[in-house]
Amino acid sequence: MNAVTEPLRPATASPVAAGAVADRLFKGVTLLMALSVFVLIVLIGYELAHQSTLALRKFGWHFLTSSDWDPVSEQFGALPFIFGTLVSSGIALCIAVPLSIATAVFLTEIAPYWLRQILTIFIELLAAVPSVILGLWGVFVMVPWLREHLFPWLRGTLGFLPLFTGPIYGVSMLAGGIIIAIMVLPIITSVSREILRSVPNLQREAAYALGATKWEVTRIAVLSYAKRGLFGAIILGLGRALGETMAVTMVIGNRPQIVASLFAPGYTLASVIANEFTEATSDVYLNSLFEIGLVLLGVTVLVNALAQLLLKAFAGLSNQTQR
Amino acid sequence: MEQTHHRRRKALNACMQGFTCLCAFLVVAPLCLVFYHVLKSGIGSLNWAFFTQLPKPVGEMGGGMANAIVGTFELLGLAALLGVPVGVLGGIFLSEYGSVRLNWAIRLGADVLNGVPSIIWGMVVYALVVVPLKRFSALAGGIVLGTIMIPLIMRTTEEVLRLVPNGYREAALALGIPQWRTVLQIVVRTALKGIVTGVLLALARVAGETAPLLFTAFGNRYWNHHLSDPIAALPLQIFNYAISPYEDWHRQAWAGALVLLFFVAAVNVGVRVLTRDKFAQSR
Amino acid sequence: MLMTADQEQGRLPGPGITPKPAAPREKAATDPGTSLPAVSTRDLSIFFDDHQVLKRVSLDVPARSVTAIIGPSGCGKSTFLRAINRMHDLVPSARIEGQIRLFGEDIHGAHVEPVQVRRRVGMVFQKSNPFPTMSIADNVTVGLRLNGLRKRSLLAQRMEQALVMAALFEEVKDRLNAPAVSLSGGQQQRLCIARALAVQPEVLLMDEPASALDPLATAKIEDLILELKKDYTIVIVTHNMQQAARISEDTAFFYLGELIEFGSTSKLFTSPSKKQTEDYVTGRFG
Numbered sequence: 001m002n003a004v005t006e007p008l009r010p011a012t013a014s015p016v017a018a019g020a021v022a023d024r025l026f027k028g029v030t031l032l033m034a035l036s037v038f039v040l041i042v043l044i045g046y047e048l049a050h051q052s053t054l055a056l057r058k059f060g061w062h063f064l065t066s067s068d069w070d071p072v073s074e075q076f077g078a079l080p081f082i083f084g085t086l087v088s089s090g091i092a093l094c095i096a097v098p099l100s101i102a103t104a105v106f107l108t109e110i111a112p113y114w115l116r117q118i119l120t121i122f123i124e125l126l127a128a129v130p131s132v133i134l135g136l137w138g139v140f141v142m143v144p145w146l147r148e149h150l151f152p153w154l155r156g157t158l159g160f161l162p163l164f165t166g167p168i169y170g171v172s173m174l175a176g177g178i179i180i181a182i183m184v185l186p187i188i189t190s191v192s193r194e195i196l197r198s199v200p201n202l203q204r205e206a207a208y209a210l211g212a213t214k215w216e217v218t219r220i221a222v223l224s225y226a227k228r229g230l231f232g233a234i235i236l237g238l239g240r241a242l243g244e245t246m247a248v249t250m251v252i253g254n255r256p257q258i259v260a261s262l263f264a265p266g267y268t269l270a271s272v273i274a275n276e277f278t279e280a281t282s283d284v285y286l287n288s289l290f291e292i293g294l295v296l297l298g299v300t301v302l303v304n305a306l307a308q309l310l311l312k313a314f315a316g317l318s319n320q321t322q323r
Numbered sequence: 324m325e326q327t328h329h330r331r332r333k334a335l336n337a338c339m340q341g342f343t344c345l346c347a348f349l350v351v352a353p354l355c356l357v358f359y360h361v362l363k364s365g366i367g368s369l370n371w372a373f374f375t376q377l378p379k380p381v382g383e384m385g386g387g388m389a390n391a392i393v394g395t396f397e398l399l400g401l402a403a404l405l406g407v408p409v410g411v412l413g414g415i416f417l418s419e420y421g422s423v424r425l426n427w428a429i430r431l432g433a434d435v436l437n438g439v440p441s442i443i444w445g446m447v448v449y450a451l452v453v454v455p456l457k458r459f460s461a462l463a464g465g466i467v468l469g470t471i472m473i474p475l476i477m478r479t480t481e482e483v484l485r486l487v488p489n490g491y492r493e494a495a496l497a498l499g500i501p502q503w504r505t506v507l508q509i510v511v512r513t514a515l516k517g518i519v520t521g522v523l524l525a526l527a528r529v530a531g532e533t534a535p536l537l538f539t540a541f542g543n544r545y546w547n548h549h550l551s552d553p554i555a556a557l558p559l560q561i562f563n564y565a566i567s568p569y570e571d572w573h574r575q576a577w578a579g580a581l582v583l584l585f586f587v588a589a590v591n592v593g594v595r596v597l598t599r600d601k602f603a604q605s606r
Numbered sequence: 607m608l609m610t611a612d613q614e615q616g617r618l619p620g621p622g623i624t625p626k627p628a629a630p631r632e633k634a635a636t637d638p639g640t641s642l643p644a645v646s647t648r649d650l651s652i653f654f655d656d657h658q659v660l661k662r663v664s665l666d667v668p669a670r671s672v673t674a675i676i677g678p679s680g681c682g683k684s685t686f687l688r689a690i691n692r693m694h695d696l697v698p699s700a701r702i703e704g705q706i707r708l709f710g711e712d713i714h715g716a717h718v719e720p721v722q723v724r725r726r727v728g729m730v731f732q733k734s735n736p737f738p739t740m741s742i743a744d745n746v747t748v749g750l751r752l753n754g755l756r757k758r759s760l761l762a763q764r765m766e767q768a769l770v771m772a773a774l775f776e777e778v779k780d781r782l783n784a785p786a787v788s789l790s791g792g793q794q795q796r797l798c799i800a801r802a803l804a805v806q807p808e809v810l811l812m813d814e815p816a817s818a819l820d821p822l823a824t825a826k827i828e829d830l831i832l833e834l835k836k837d838y839t840i841v842i843v844t845h846n847m848q849q850a851a852r853i854s855e856d857t858a859f860f861y862l863g864e865l866i867e868f869g870s871t872s873k874l875f876t877s878p879s880k881k882q883t884e885d886y887v888t889g890r891f892g
Contacts, residue, residue: 030413033409034414037413037477050450111347121595125354126351129531132565132580133583136565139565215335243440
């Protein structure tokens, strides 16, 4: 009735100022928590470097090229472990990459819907299996089987190669490679699958419309399009393989040596730390282990950075063709 | 001529489809084998004693992993105290605040951290916590697991928060609700399921970590009574028993593996079931 | 490759339809007579799960001319088009009833494979989709290489022919090895047309090929279509009625999954027989 309208009073009488303070406080807290990431990175790098100063000073670059690992005479060289890590990871990729990418193709292009669901659950479960349990299975089930069946067969058929000569213990570089392969299968498969899923359907249709078979469509429109991303997935798997510790330690034999035979025991950077850290008797010994940690950190960080770069480059191509 | 070429294309097509199918089953096979063997070898040794007794001295038969099971949960609790607040709040910052550049750098840092092998984390916490305290401790174990969780939870929280439609934020802000309230009570509440999922999955992941605990929690054959004492954990116990020369300990390692595997699998499957998306894409 | 008497009469010579890779100029001599419609459907109905998208469409598309398909959104134009090259085979929930014949041969016949049908029926999509990891040359020849053509000289010749037909050759002849994505939107679409033409299909399907292009590029595509219709049967779905009026001989008007009217373009637009058609072409709805 009355034409004059009263100014609306806010339901809560809180002044604007207090709200602003609460806002700033909250934002500040979250910022601090987010910055912890940088703090952690710095801490890791600093501590590893700091704790390896003795070894760094004593051995210098020689550390990376020497094969001596002798706690008694306090001579430490990381070459056998670098060799072991690279070879076991290399074997793992040779096994895992074809399997993973083929599986990703199966999951995105070929399998019926219900099968996709089931297989995806299986693969995610495999990713969740702790390393130590896989190692347990590895040492009590896989290694005896390798020793009694696969290795003698390999020696029989491919024994002319230096790779498959020498005594068979079961625990070996090859066993290490196989177990790492099992550990990285899930991650390469799932990342590859995400990448193949993101290939635009329009590309597939273009190939189908030309009269291509399903495999040809996959080859021409999907795999070539996804090349860079798939490579990123592989490198990501490599990063994971390099850092794998427990399962490898249980099946690789833990002997620091550089030989050609895959049947021979080996030793990786992560394994030597796991095995000998709590037994390190002298400061130089402990420092050397820290330095091995530094090497491992450097390599994994570089590899992971490369993987991320490739994955982002693929995302860029994806965006470009979807103008 | 064209007919044979066409037949060849068909054959190749069928071949490749068969090959990829075979690969898929080869990928799934290790999981089935592992589950089978863990079940087969572990189920026989699971008895009441296993869950309630402490490990017996070397050489004596029997005993259990009660302290390791409790120890794992204790460590997870400590880890959560550190990892969840830092991770979730950090994730909130990445999604709701910050600048493009800063957030890109933080995200990159989190991804780098996620790629650091867990044994390195163990070494760092050894240097920072174990050495000053001059002892292995549950505290150190909790801290290392917590720090591993931080970048994991940060990224999953951020991703889940980003999925909340911007319209919700705008509607709340337009009503005069302060931003911090909007974020907490509206955005986070909407995404709560996803955040909890991320936390649970991170917990399941660190529950199975052995390497970092090797020189932080270290393991304990008795009950842990203080945070500053070493503590047993299931994966540690499994590892130590597995590499030992005693048959009885091997048997118990399988049993421990069954318990751990069951826990991890239950969380993973449970989380999937809870967040099942009815409108998921078919690809 | 010469045609057998069986092929001339449109009867299946053996298992499956054999593709006929004749050069365009020879087509007029070996086509089984222009009286046989290029594409002919009888009571064609298409369902996606329980939802019926096309309702008993019976249509004869004349050979070597442009037939336009118009209608408002959701009327089933694209669904109809995609049925002709069996693209619905890729959709598990799709179900097709009725018949579709390509120059008299049933494309859903017992021994007929989709791959063979798509070899004879080309398609150009609404959004250009050249393969980004391939060069311009490779994009054009990909269909030929899939079918086993390996000889470089022959590939180069056919590629040039296709690019000329697509009115693109002059613009790209100096950079045939450049990546396909370096072309502009309109050029990419013409590249896709060249790619489809390289395998010498008998029918070319075009699903709103110019809708994503600016008027200049659109005009080039329309000129191209007017040239192509001398040798190819073209079926074009378009939202743009003026475009249909400009380039097609016959037009089909679809509404809510039904074929309302089909006839010569000039008649359909000036004196349509059905009221719905008249309402649509005069803009009373759409």
